[in-house]
Amino acid sequence: MIHARGLARTFAGRGRGKEKEEVKAVAGVDIDVEKGEIVGFLGPNGAGKTTTLRMLTTLLKPTAGTATVAGFDVATQSQEVRRSIGYVSQSGSTSPEARAGEEIMDHGMLYGISQKQAEARGRELFEQLDLDGLWTREPRAMSGGQRRRLDIAMGLVHDPTLVFLDEPTTGLDPQARANLWTHISDLRVRLGSTVFLTTHYLDEADALCDRILVIDHGSIVASDTPDALKRQISGDLVELVVTDAAQAGAAAELLARIADTGVDTDTTSVSARVRGAGHEIPGLIRALDAASIELESIEVRRPTLDDVFLTLTGRSLREDA
Amino acid sequence: MFWRETYIVFRRQLRMALRNPAWVIIGLVQPILYLVLFGPLLEPIAGQLGAQNAYTLFVPGLLVQLGLFGALFAGFGLIAEWRAGVIEAERVTPASRTALLLGRILRDVLQLFVQGIVLIGLAFLFGLTGSILGMVFGLILTVLLGAACAAASNALALTTKSEDVMAPVLNSIALPVLLLSGILLPMTIGPQWLQVVSDFMPTKYIVNAIRELFTGDFFTITTMWGVIWTIVLFAAGLYVGTRTFRKENA
16 A cells, blocks of 8 residues: 655755755655555654655655555655545644534545535544534534544545554543544454554554554664564563662562563662563562562553664663654 | 635635634724724815815725735634644645635635625715726725735745744735825825835735726726736735645645
8 A cells, every 4th residue: 555665855954044954854764554454653753754644645745765655656646646545634634613514524525525425424434433413513612532533534534545644642631542542443444444653652553553663763763563562672661669768679679570671779769671560560569568668659661662762772762852 | 626626615714704703894894994984084185185085085095905904814814724734634635726725815805805895885875976887896906906915825824834923024014015005095195205115016006096996087007007016916926825835845
């Protein structure tokens, strides 16, 4: 569905008074996505995710390289590409004061669908995406999750075979995110769609994607299944905070028994990576209890993009963010 | 295909404007206030200004003011739409970029047309007399000028994408244009230097042309210049507008 070779985009930097600088937003990426795949495009803000997506969706011309999307060349057959794809951008797709149903009908009609067809398809999508009864609601009066689902409905109104989702769950509460994930995986089950989504949440990529492309500084640094990527990071980060700094050493010893990495101790805080922390923690707490080590708090953090990055690039995302 | 797309965009814009008509009403109230509160001041001095009827002098000015200012600020709505992602969503459809612009301009043009008719109608109550056909032509020139301004405003909006940049730019253009176009009073009563400066203002020729049209003088040099400038501005506005809308990352 997507085949890109050496796709690159440079922007002319606009420093006032300074010398002109070329900013390489995307520095030659190769992307292959097969029909029916759900592929995640993972990277920090500014890594080039959206720029790549905008090139693949014909919103931006590549400065180098080629890409065929849904069988059409993005540079020379942009009309055909647009007809075949759905694009759900980060920034939304509807006016806050418009009515949801009218927005989706107008959007469908811009694809050349008749008004009747657009309405039928729109109502069908509202039903599938749990937007029943919101046809005449204004987006400003919707919840964040509803608005996001409306955006997805907008992107699907013309039955595209390939759907691009740019940061679909950014800014949503956990419940709305989980709900949206179900809808996104449904796209493939119900419509046989191919889905290409960007995210900076590892758990999201994990929950949805068959394959993940990791992008950093405009280049793809890894392409693998979520499991394989996570295997590179050894486990969840478990952090214990003891009440008495004198007991930190003893706590570190107990943590070391279940840890997959070395234990870091910082006065009262003891941390290490533990594979399958959920299973190990109850035993750890019992052991700490038996040793009369008093805990101030315990925290378990699932591997994050930051961790993947650290493993892949040898540096943390936050260092130069 | 192109006209259907233009119509879809136009209909959407019109629907939203009618649902929240505050701006349409404000845009209409302003020239009416001018007509009611300023017009009577002109009546006793109309003769000195070289006009038989104060309103054939004043209404053309108000029309151009409507065309200029109503439309110049049209771009603010576009920035809001851009921020909501609407522009991007429309640009990812196969619809013509020019249609996306034209549909929006047509909404502004329709609004201007209705405002112009209300203004002229009301002016009759105040004692406007003149050539009806001339008024129709005058309204057409106004609408074309408005279309040019709306296109330019949309282009500026899509380039700056910021109300904070748009507002000072537009205000710094609008006030000198208003003052130098002879909208409230004809420039001919001013000193020589002011007249020379105003000679560089295309809208002055348009105001003067509409004034002549209102009195029924169709084939004069003044009218000709007004028509030429209107067409030039119209073409330039549409050119800049469509070019901006076609630009890939606008």
